[in-house]
Amino acid sequence: MTDPARPRADLRRTAERYRSAPAPGVETRHAFSFAGHYDPKNVHFGPLLACNEEVLAPGAGFETHRHRDMEIVTWVLEGALAHRDDDGHAGVVRPGMVQHLSAGRGVGHTERNIGGAGVPVRFVQMWLQPDVFGTEPSYGLRRVEPAADGLTLLASGLERDAGGEALRLRRSDAALHLVSAGPDQPLPDLPRAPWRYAHLTRGSLGYRTIPGPRGVGRSMEAGDSLRLTDEAFAAPVAGPEGAELLFWELHSDLKLG
Numbered sequence: 001m002t003d004p005a006r007p008r009a010d011l012r013r014t015a016e017r018y019r020s021a022p023a024p025g026v027e028t029r030h031a032f033s034f035a036g037h038y039d040p041k042n043v044h045f046g047p048l049l050a051c052n053e054e055v056l057a058p059g060a061g062f063e064t065h066r067h068r069d070m071e072i073v074t075w076v077l078e079g080a081l082a083h084r085d086d087d088g089h090a091g092v093v094r095p096g097m098v099q100h101l102s103a104g105r106g107v108g109h110t111e112r113n114i115g116g117a118g119v120p121v122r123f124v125q126m127w128l129q130p131d132v133f134g135t136e137p138s139y140g141l142r143r144v145e146p147a148a149d150g151l152t153l154l155a156s157g158l159e160r161d162a163g164g165e166a167l168r169l170r171r172s173d174a175a176l177h178l179v180s181a182g183p184d185q186p187l188p189d190l191p192r193a194p195w196r197y198a199h200l201t202r203g204s205l206g207y208r209t210i211p212g213p214r215g216v217g218r219s220m221e222a223g224d225s226l227r228l229t230d231e232a233f234a235a236p237v238a239g240p241e242g243a244e245l246l247f248w249e250l251h252s253d254l255k256l257g
Contacts, residue, residue, distance in 0.1 A: 009209045009232035014223025017053070025060025025113075029053040031199075031225060045227045046195030046250035047171060050127035053223060055120050056081070061112025067103035071128040071169050073155055073176060074099040075246060077201055079121030085109035089139035093123070097143050098154045100167040104135040124199060124246060129254055130170040131157075140167040144178065150188040152178040154246075173251035180245075181205075181238035190236075193249035196228040201246060204239030211235070 017029035018037045031051040033043050043049075049070075056079075064086075074081065074093055081093040085101070086108045093099045101109065113121045142165065146152050153161060155176045157169035169175075179198075181187045187205070190196070200220045208215030211234040219239075220226070226233060 007210050007230035007232045008228070009207070009218070010227040011218060011220065012225045012227070014053070014221070014225075023060065023062060025057035026062070027055045029223075044129075044254050045197055046248075047129040047131075047174060047252065047254050048126065048195075048197055048248060048250060049129060049254075050125070051197070051199055051225065052125045053122075054125055055122050056111075056113040057120050058113055058117050062110060064108045064110050066106055066108045067101070068106040069130055069133045070103045071130050071171055072101040072103065072125065073128065073167075073169075074101075074123055074125045075154070075178075075201070076121065076123040079117060079119055079123075080114040081121045081123055082112045082114045083109060083141075085137070085139065087137050087139070091139070091141040093141065097141060098167060100138075100140040100155055100169070102130065102135070102138045102170050104133075104137040104170075107137040124201060126176070126199075126246070126248075128169065128171055128174060128248075131172055131252075131255065132170050135170060142167060146178065146180060150180045151190070152180075154178055175249050177247045177249070178244065179247045181243050183238060183240050183242045185238050185242070187236040187238065187243065190233075190247060191249040193251050194229065195248075195250035195253070196226075196233070197248040197250065198226040198228065198233070199246045200224050201244050203241045203243040205236050205243040205245075206239065207236040208234040 084090045153166040155167040157171040
């Protein structure tokens with residue numbers, strides 16, 4: 001398990017991710033142990049169990065496969081992703097939309113590059129452990145209107161966010177945000193939590209590993225990720241093309257047993 005009391009900004013480059021080709025025309029880069037790839041030192045970060053960068057060529061996709069007791073959140077970067085599950089839910093996820101599948105007691109679904117597409121679909125998919133199990137599966141899809149301050153709530157299980165537009169997670173102490181900043185601009189103030197995970201989807205940014213003169217300056221490019229604890233990730237500033245990242249605030253660790 002990660003010690004949240006120790007300030008740490010653990011930078012993982014996109015090229016360091018485990019790469020797989022689970023089906024024809026499918027390329028995946030995994031942030032954590034996944035399927036046939038197992039690293040006992042890299043199983044999860046808090047309750048986050050997967051953060052996959054996926055590319056599906058035209059006509060490619062994942063045939064019917066099942067999930068159980070998993071919160072699955074999908075953010076499309078390019079193209080269009082078609083989802084269909086055996087509970088009768090269907091949707092097409094495009095850039096600027098967020099999708100949430102709560103697998104509950106078990107659900108089978110397919111994911112494919114939309115029929116007739118001439119370009120690949122590229123997306124980030126994240127898996128989160130719920131804190132209630134064996135529930136009825138549920139599905140949500142919404143278009144996101146970016147907030148003026150650059151911090152947009154995509155999905156949350158926190159009580160403070162109930163009643164808003166964000167998709168509801170079955171994890172009562174986790175929330176996912178879309179963070180954006182213009183060229184050479186500082187990022188907005190980010191929520192505090194014992195575990196925080198950032199995945200840069202566009203642009204670049206610079207930051208210091210901890211506040212003050214002892215912090216080391218580092219940089220991130222699209223596809224890189226950070227696993228953050230305590231006060232790590234100080235003074236983040238977008239690069240010359242701006243920055244966009246997916247940002248998790250996670251208030252408890254993985255539940256075992």
